[in-house]
Amino acid sequence: MTEDTWLARLETEHSALDLARFDRADAWRLGSSIAERALAEGHPVAIDVRTASGILFHASLPGATADNDDWARRKAATAFRFETSTALLEARIAAGGRDMFEPGWLDPAEYAVAGGAVPVRVTGVGVVAVATVSGLPSDDDHELVTQALRELQRR
Template sequence: MTDDAWLARLEDEHRDLELTRFDRADAWSLGSAIAARALTESYPVAIDVRTASGILFHASMPGATADNDDWVRRKAATAFRFETSTALLEARVAAGGRDFFEPGWLDPAEYAVAGGAVPVRVVGVGVVAIATVSGLPSADDHDLVVRALTRLRD
C-alpha cells in the first residue's frame, strides 16, 4: 500500500470507526478478542484498553516485555491527547506534518507517535477509551486493534 493510500485509509477510519456504545463488558470483549488473535498468531504483544481514569483490560502475551508496556502507556497518552490514532498521527508526520518531538512540543518520555493506539469513539459522545497494542511493527499493531474494534462495532 502506498503512503498516500495508507494515509487515506487511516483518515477514513478516523472518521467512520464509531461504536453505538462502549462499557466495561465491551472493553473486556475488545481486549479478549485482541488477546485471542495474538495467542493464535503467537504475537508477542502487550494489549491495553483504558479510559482517562483507569485501565479496563491489560494483558501481556508470551514474548512481550516491560518495554511493550511502556510503549502502550506512551501511545495511549498520545491518542488521548489528540483523540486520533497514533498510526494516523505517524502517517501525517511522514506526509510532511509537524514533528511532534521538535523542541518545546511533546516529551518522548511521555508520548509516542507509533501506530497501535486507537481511540474508541461512541456516536454522539466522542472518545471514551483507547485500545492499544505494542510489540509488532507499527501498522500491524494498529491493524490488530482496528480489526477487533470493527468486529465489536459490527
C-alpha cells in the same frame, strides 16, 4: 501500499469506527478479542484498553516485555491527546515532515508516535477510551486493534 494510500485509508477509518455504546464489558470483549487473535498468531504483544481515569483491560502475552507495556502507555497518551489513532498521526506527520518531538512539543517520556493506539469513540459522545497494542511493527499493531473494533462494532 504507498504512503498516500495508507494516509487516505487511515483518514477514512478515523470516522468509520464509531460505536453505538461502550462499557466495561465491551472493554473486556475488545481486549479479549485482540488477545485471542494475537495468541493464535503467536504475537508477543502488550494489549491495553483504558479510559482517561484508568485501565479496563491489560494483557502481556508470551514474549512481550515491560518495554511493550511502556510503549502502550505512551501511545495511549498520544491517542487521548490528539483524539486520533497513532497510526494516523504518524502518517500525517510523515506527510507533513514535522517532528513531533522537537523541543517544546511532545515529551518522548510521556508520548509515542507509533501506530497501535486507537481511540474508542461512541457516537454522540466522543472518545471514551483508547485500545492499544505494542510489540509488532506499527502497522501490524494498528491492524490488530482496528480488526477487533470492527468486530465489536458489528455486535
